[in-house]
Amino acid sequence: MRITKPITLYRDLSYFHSLLKSCIHGEISSSPITIFRDLLRSSLTPNHITMSIFLQATTTSLNSFKLQVEQVQTHLTKSGLDRFVYVKTSLLNLYLKKGCVTSAQMLFDEMPERDTVVWNALICGYSRNGYECDAWKLFIVMLQQGFSPSATTLVNLLPFCGQCGFVSQGRSVHGVAAKSGLELDSQVKNALISFYSKCAELGSAEVLFREMKDKSTVSWNTMIGAYSQSGLQEEAITVFKNMFEKNVEISPVTIINLLSAHVSHEPLHCLVVKCGMVNDISVVTSLVCAYSRCGCLVSAERLYASAKQDSIVGLTSIVSCYAEKGDMDIAVVYFSKTRQLCMKIDAVALVGILHGCKKSSHIDIGMSLHGYAIKSGLCTKTLVVNGLITMYSKFDDVETVLFLFEQLQETPLISWNSVISGCVQSGRASTAFEVFHQMMLTGGLLPDAITIASLLAGCSQLCCLNLGKELHGYTLRNNFENENFVCTALIDMYAKCGNEVQAESVFKSIKAPCTATWNSMISGYSLSGLQHRALSCYLEMREKGLKPDEITFLGVLSACNHGGFVDEGKICFRAMIKEFGISPTLQHYALMVGLLGRACLFTEALYLIWKMDIKPDSAVWGALLSACIIHRELEVGEYVARKMFMLDYKNGGLYVLMSNLYATEAMWDDVVRVRNMMKDNGYDGYLGVSQI
Known part of the structure; x- marks a missing residue:
C-alpha cells in the first residue's frame, strides 16, 4: 500500500496579503480581524505593507469598532509600524470612514511627517462627513505648505462650493486644477460642470463639456442634469438626443435627470422598458413621482405595485398627490401603508399631506397627523409646525394655532406670517394685529410682502381705512408695490373700506395686472354699488386677452345680482360654462x-x-x-x-x-x-x- 504525504499549503505573508485584498474587494466572507489573528498564530510577523492592507480591509467590516481599533493602534505602536506614513494614513482613513472625525484629526496632528496622500485623505474625509468648511480651510493650508491636491480632493471640494454658491472659491479650485493638469481628468471636469451649473453659470459648463474629447456616460448625465436643474427642458432633450446618436450607454441617472427636467414621462417609460431598467428602484420611483405629478394616479399606483421593492419616496409622492386633490380617504390608506411597512416619512411629505386637510370633515385626519408628528419627532421642525398652523387655521381653531406658535423654539418670519395669515383667514383680524405688534416688539424681524398682504386682508375685515393707508405707505417705502398680490390686497382693502377712487388709483399703477388683480377690481366695484363699472372692467379684462376664472364670475354675477342685470347675468353664466369650461x-x-x-x-x-x-x-x-x-x-x-x-x-x-x-x-x-x-x-x- 502506497502512503502519500499530505500536501501542506505554504502560508507566508503574501498568502495573507492576498486574503486581505480579497476582503477589500468583497470576494470572500471572512473577517479581516480573523485573518489577521490567523497570521499572528502562524508565527509570522506582519510588516508595514500587511498593516496598510489590513487597515484598508477593516474599513468595511468592524462591528465593535472602538474596542478593536484601539487594539490595532496598540499593536502598531508596540511593533513600531506606526512610523510609516502610509500605515497611519490607512488608519486615518479608517477613522474617517467610520465617522470618527475628531480621532482622525488628532492622528493627523500627531504625525511628524505628512505626505500628499494623507492631506488629501483628511480633506476628502472632512467633505464626506459634512465638515466642508474644515475641508476648505485644510485645502488652503495644504496649498500654502506646497503639497499638491489629487483629483479626488478637488472632486470632493467642488460640490460644497456649488451647494453654497461659493463661485469665487469654485473658480479658485478650477484654477488649481488647470495649473496642476488635473483639469484633464474626466472626474474633475464632470465636477466642474456640475459646480458651474449649480451656480447658474451654464455658459462655463457648456464650454467645459464641449472641450471634453472622451465623454463618458457620467459626462453626458452631468450635462443633462445641469440643464435639468436650470429648468431648460429643450436643452436637456437635445443633449440626450446627441448622447443617443453617439451610442453612449444610457444609465438610470440619465432617466432620472430627464424626468427631473419634466420631459414627457411616457416615452421615457418605454425607453426604461426597452433598456431593461424596470427593476431599478430609483428609476421606477422617479417614474412614479412623474406620473403622480401629472395627476396620472392610476398609472402611478400600477407602476408602484409592480416594483419589487417598496420605496418611501414613491409612496409619499402618491399620498401627497391624493392629498393635493383633496381625496384624503385614499391618502390616509396609503399613509397607513407607510406605517405598516415601518417607513418614516420626512417633514416635506408630511406637510404635503397636511395641506390636503381643507374641509371641516378632515379635522380628525389632521389631528391624527398631528399626533404622528409628535410621536415621530417631526413636530420639532419649523416646517411641520407651520404646516400644522396653516391646517388649524382652515378649521378656524385660532387657540391651537397660537399654542403651536408658542411652542416654537425659533420663530422665523415665515412662522409669524403663518400665524398672522391664519388668524385673518379665521376671521380674527384683531388677533392677527396683536401677533404683528408682538413680532415688532421682539425686534430683528421686519414685515415682508406676505406679512403686509395678510394685514391688508385684516384691514378689509375690520374696515380700518387709516391702518390700511399706513400699510400702503410702508409698501411704497419698501418697493412692495411691484408684487401683484400686494397690489391686489390693497385694491381689496380700499374697495371694502368704501374708497373706490384709491382702489382705482392702485389698479392703474400696475403695469400688467394679473387675473387676481382684475378680480379684486371687479368685486370692489360690485361692493361699492358700481355695477356698470364692474361689468365694464370684466369686458376690458376680456379685451386684454386674460382668461377669467371662477372668482371673476363670482364678482360679475354679484354685480348683475345687485344691479338687476338679468340678461347680462345669463350671458356671463352661459359663457362661464360653455366658453371657458368652468363648472x-x-x-x-x-x-x-x-x-x-x-x-x-x-x-x-x-x-x-x-x-x-x-x-x-x-x-x-x-x-x-x-x-x-x-x-x-x-x-x-x-x-x-x-x-x-x-x-x-x-x-x-x-x-x-x-x-x-x-x-x-x-x-x-x-x-x-x-x-x-x-x-x-x-x-x-x-x-x-x-x-x-
Whole structure:
C-alpha cells in the first residue's frame, strides 16, 4: 500500500496579503480581524505593507469598532509600524470612514511627517462627513505648505462650493486644477460642470463639456442634469438626443435627470422598458413621482405595485398627490401603508399631506397627523409646525394655532406670517394685529410682502381705512408695490373700506395686472354699488386677452345680482360654462338663482335648480326664498321652505325668512306657528324684536 504525504499549503505573508485584498474587494466572507489573528498564530510577523492592507480591509467590516481599533493602534505602536506614513494614513482613513472625525484629526496632528496622500485623505474625509468648511480651510493650508491636491480632493471640494454658491472659491479650485493638469481628468471636469451649473453659470459648463474629447456616460448625465436643474427642458432633450446618436450607454441617472427636467414621462417609460431598467428602484420611483405629478394616479399606483421593492419616496409622492386633490380617504390608506411597512416619512411629505386637510370633515385626519408628528419627532421642525398652523387655521381653531406658535423654539418670519395669515383667514383680524405688534416688539424681524398682504386682508375685515393707508405707505417705502398680490390686497382693502377712487388709483399703477388683480377690481366695484363699472372692467379684462376664472364670475354675477342685470347675468353664466369650461359652484348657482328670483322669474329659477349638477344647499334655496319674500310669492316660498327644512331643520335663517314671508301676507297664525317651531329647535322665537 502506497502512503502519500499530505500536501501542506505554504502560508507566508503574501498568502495573507492576498486574503486581505480579497476582503477589500468583497470576494470572500471572512473577517479581516480573523485573518489577521490567523497570521499572528502562524508565527509570522506582519510588516508595514500587511498593516496598510489590513487597515484598508477593516474599513468595511468592524462591528465593535472602538474596542478593536484601539487594539490595532496598540499593536502598531508596540511593533513600531506606526512610523510609516502610509500605515497611519490607512488608519486615518479608517477613522474617517467610520465617522470618527475628531480621532482622525488628532492622528493627523500627531504625525511628524505628512505626505500628499494623507492631506488629501483628511480633506476628502472632512467633505464626506459634512465638515466642508474644515475641508476648505485644510485645502488652503495644504496649498500654502506646497503639497499638491489629487483629483479626488478637488472632486470632493467642488460640490460644497456649488451647494453654497461659493463661485469665487469654485473658480479658485478650477484654477488649481488647470495649473496642476488635473483639469484633464474626466472626474474633475464632470465636477466642474456640475459646480458651474449649480451656480447658474451654464455658459462655463457648456464650454467645459464641449472641450471634453472622451465623454463618458457620467459626462453626458452631468450635462443633462445641469440643464435639468436650470429648468431648460429643450436643452436637456437635445443633449440626450446627441448622447443617443453617439451610442453612449444610457444609465438610470440619465432617466432620472430627464424626468427631473419634466420631459414627457411616457416615452421615457418605454425607453426604461426597452433598456431593461424596470427593476431599478430609483428609476421606477422617479417614474412614479412623474406620473403622480401629472395627476396620472392610476398609472402611478400600477407602476408602484409592480416594483419589487417598496420605496418611501414613491409612496409619499402618491399620498401627497391624493392629498393635493383633496381625496384624503385614499391618502390616509396609503399613509397607513407607510406605517405598516415601518417607513418614516420626512417633514416635506408630511406637510404635503397636511395641506390636503381643507374641509371641516378632515379635522380628525389632521389631528391624527398631528399626533404622528409628535410621536415621530417631526413636530420639532419649523416646517411641520407651520404646516400644522396653516391646517388649524382652515378649521378656524385660532387657540391651537397660537399654542403651536408658542411652542416654537425659533420663530422665523415665515412662522409669524403663518400665524398672522391664519388668524385673518379665521376671521380674527384683531388677533392677527396683536401677533404683528408682538413680532415688532421682539425686534430683528421686519414685515415682508406676505406679512403686509395678510394685514391688508385684516384691514378689509375690520374696515380700518387709516391702518390700511399706513400699510400702503410702508409698501411704497419698501418697493412692495411691484408684487401683484400686494397690489391686489390693497385694491381689496380700499374697495371694502368704501374708497373706490384709491382702489382705482392702485389698479392703474400696475403695469400688467394679473387675473387676481382684475378680480379684486371687479368685486370692489360690485361692493361699492358700481355695477356698470364692474361689468365694464370684466369686458376690458376680456379685451386684454386674460382668461377669467371662477372668482371673476363670482364678482360679475354679484354685480348683475345687485344691479338687476338679468340678461347680462345669463350671458356671463352661459359663457362661464360653455366658453371657458368652468363648472359652476354652489356660490355661482346661489347668485344666479337670486338674480332670476329678484326678476320674478321663479319658474326659470326653479328649472335652474332642478338641472344643477351638484346638490343645492341652503344658500341656493335661501336666495330663492328671499326673492319670494320681496315679491310675496307664497306658494313657491312654502315649497322652497320645505326643501330647506329637509336639508337643515336647525337653520335659524329658514324660520326668520318664513316668518317674514307670512308677515307680508298678514298670516299671523302662521307667523306664531313658525316662531313656536323656532323655540322647539332651541331659538327664542323673537329674533329681531327690539327691547326699546
